[in-house]
Amino acid sequence: MLRTQTSLSTWMQERSMKWLVLLGLVAFSECVVKIPLRRVKTMTKTLSGKNILNNFLKEHAYRLSQISFRGSNLTIHPLRNIRDVFYMGNITIGTPPQEFLVVFDTGSSDLWVPSDFCTSPACSKHVRFRHLQSSTFRLTNKTFSIEYGSGTMEGIVAHDTVRIGDLVSTDQPFGLSMTESGFEGIPFDGVLGLNYPNISFSGAIPIFDKLKNQGAFSEPVFAFYLSKDEQEGSVVMFGGVDHRYYKGELKWVPLIEAGDWIVHMDRISMRRKVIACSEGCEAVVDTGVSMIKGPKTLVDNIQKLIGATLRGFKYYVSCSAVNTLPSITFTINGINYRVPARAYILKDSRGRCYSSFQETTVSPSTETWILGDVFLRLYFSVFDRGNDRIGLARAV
Numbered sequence: 001m002l003r004t005q006t007s008l009s010t011w012m013q014e015r016s017m018k019w020l021v022l023l024g025l026v027a028f029s030e031c032v033v034k035i036p037l038r039r040v041k042t043m044t045k046t047l048s049g050k051n052i053l054n055n056f057l058k059e060h061a062y063r064l065s066q067i068s069f070r071g072s073n074l075t076i077h078p079l080r081n082i083r084d085v086f087y088m089g090n091i092t093i094g095t096p097p098q099e100f101l102v103v104f105d106t107g108s109s110d111l112w113v114p115s116d117f118c119t120s121p122a123c124s125k126h127v128r129f130r131h132l133q134s135s136t137f138r139l140t141n142k143t144f145s146i147e148y149g150s151g152t153m154e155g156i157v158a159h160d161t162v163r164i165g166d167l168v169s170t171d172q173p174f175g176l177s178m179t180e181s182g183f184e185g186i187p188f189d190g191v192l193g194l195n196y197p198n199i200s201f202s203g204a205i206p207i208f209d210k211l212k213n214q215g216a217f218s219e220p221v222f223a224f225y226l227s228k229d230e231q232e233g234s235v236v237m238f239g240g241v242d243h244r245y246y247k248g249e250l251k252w253v254p255l256i257e258a259g260d261w262i263v264h265m266d267r268i269s270m271r272r273k274v275i276a277c278s279e280g281c282e283a284v285v286d287t288g289v290s291m292i293k294g295p296k297t298l299v300d301n302i303q304k305l306i307g308a309t310l311r312g313f314k315y316y317v318s319c320s321a322v323n324t325l326p327s328i329t330f331t332i333n334g335i336n337y338r339v340p341a342r343a344y345i346l347k348d349s350r351g352r353c354y355s356s357f358q359e360t361t362v363s364p365s366t367e368t369w370i371l372g373d374v375f376l377r378l379y380f381s382v383f384d385r386g387n388d389r390i391g392l393a394r395a396v
Contacts, residue, residue, distance in 0.1 A: 001107045001148045001191065001288035073218035076242060077165045079104070079234035081227050084346065085290045087234050087373065088188045092163045093174065094134030100127055100189040104224075104236050105288030106261050106383060107370075109200040110146060111162070111207055112155055112175030113190035122151075122180040126189040129176055136161050136170070144175065144202040149289075149361045151182020157202050164192075167238060169211050173204030191288070194222060194383065196259045208238070212385070220386040224287055225395060226377045241391075246380035250391035253333045258388040261285050265369060266331040270305060275328075281367035283332065285381060285390055289372030292344065296359040298367075302328070306341070308355045317345060319353040330375070337392065343378055 079087040080101070088101045093113065100113045114123040116130055131137045138159040145154040155175040162172040177190070193200070197209050205213075212220050217239035225245040227234040235245070253263045265283040268276040276298040293299070306325050308315035317325070325341035344356045356374045382391035 001103075001105050001150065001286065074240040074242060075165055075167050075238045076235050077237070078232075079226070079236055081230055081232065081234050082187055084228065084230055084373070084377070086186070086188065087224075087226055087287070089164075089192075089236060091192060093129060094131075094160050095136040096133075097161075097163060098127070098129060098133070100129075101187065102190045102192040103188050103288055104194055105191050105286070106194045107284065107286035107288040108146070108148070108191060108193035109195040109197060109206045110144075110175055110191070110193045110202050110204065111172070112146075112153065112177055112202075114180065115155070115176035115178060118177050118179060120177075120180045122183040122186075123177065125184065131158065131160075131176075134160055138171070140173075142203065146201045148182070151180065153177045153181075153183075154179045155202075157204055162207055164207070164238070167211055167216055169207050169214075169216075172207055172210055173202070174207075175202050175204070194287075195261060196385075198259045208385070211238070221382055221384045223380065223382040223391075224376060225380055226287075226373055228377050241382055244396070246393035246395055248393055250380075250382060250393045251333065251335050252384075252387075252389050252391050255388045255390070256282060261383060261390060262368075263332060263390055266334065268369070269329045269331065270302075270326050275302060275305065277367060277369065279367075281369060282364075283330070284368065284370045285376070285383075286370050286372055287376060287381075289370050290374070291356045291358045291370075291372050292339075292374050293358045293360045293370040293372065295363075295367060299357050299359045302357050303355055306355060314348070314354040315357070316352055316354045319347075319351075322353060330369075330371070332392070335392075337375070337379060339375060339378060344374055346374075 077089055079089045081087055086103060088103055090099055091102055092099050114126050114128040116128050118128060140157045140159070142157040143155065144157065146152065155177040157173055158176050159171045159173050162169045162174060193206055194208055197206050200206060208222065211217065219240050221240065222236060222238045223241050225235050256262050256264055262282050262284050265277050265281050267274045267278060276294060303315045306317060307321065308317045322341050322345050325345065327338045327340045328344060330337045330339065345353050346356050347353055360368065360370065378395060379392045380395040384391060
């Protein structure tokens with residue numbers, strides 16, 4: 001998920017005392033708020049219909065954490081595929097463990113889940129962390145806020161034991177949201193950021209870095225395999241790479257600059273004609289974004305080239321025409337990564353076909369594209385912190 005910086009100093013001064021007093025009062029009264037268990041604007045629109053999402057989750061309700069395994073210093077953790085739109089995994093926080101569904105997001109660095117004190121509508125529909133039930137919980141007075149492309153949150157930093165399958169990070173700093181906006185219709189509870197620590201909004205050390213520093217990994221890498229056609233089998237792996245998830249050899253791409261998962265892209269072409277990124281551009285490799293996003297004028301041109309027409313919030317094409325639409329090629333570090341129409345055309349809840357190309361909600365000074373899950377379903381991705389590079393290979 002892309003995130004934008006907001007000024008925190010004034011907000012921190014106003015909010016920190018208020019929340020500390022609130023936490024103290026609740027702890028003093030030993031009152032636990034009881035709530036029902038339960039990305040993002042794009043997700044809400046894609047899973048349209050009030051009962052569709054709930055019915056889908058009931059039909060696919062299995063406990064992912066029970067099938068995690070670890071061997072040869074490689075931890076493979078399962079992810080849940082929700083209609084090819086988002087990929088979520090289970091983690092636990094606290095002692096005894098409290099379970100949360102989170103998006104493993106290479107576009108941000110912070111880990112956060114809803115708090116017991118959040119009264120926003122989004123929080124009331126998700127699992128909230130009950131700090132009084134954890135014997136290892138520790139609160140700080142540091143507050144922060146994050147603005148994503150799809151929503152915002154304001155929170156406070158706490159510490160507790162966090163588990164990703166068999167990986168355990170004790171006294172891990174994480175965020176507890178106090179207010180949320182834009183996350184009302186989504187199935188996951190929070191976000192687990194996997195970007196570099198320098199872009200953390202909370203200032204806390206990301207869980208991957210903490211685990212790396214304590215020697216949990218033989219190699220400082222993690223990788224994603226995202227399943228297609230709503231199938232199970234998606235995984236995130238830590239500490240190494242399982243070669244069974246891709247074909248051929250990994251092609252390594254250096255980061256433009258250590259500190260963010262952004263690479264240089266040579267061009268974007270269709271039928272051997274350059275249609276975007278004509279003079280080179282930046283590409284953000286982002287597992288927290290469902291679609292492929294770029295500047296409005298260039299995205300609009302792509303919609304025109306594939307014959308997509310705007311209806312509501314999406315650009316639709318005739319499903320019968322998908323097989324005749326051209327592939328779109330992303331050339332990165334001299335390697336062509338082809339995305340066929342069957343990959344960049346998705347279906348909504350009514351079976352209608354729409355384009356996965358979307359305009360970015362921010363306008364950086366340089367041409368920037370976001371390669372989200374539509375791209376990453378086709379290409380197994382390895383994020384190498386030790387060498388500041390990304391590896392790509394054709395997914396099985």
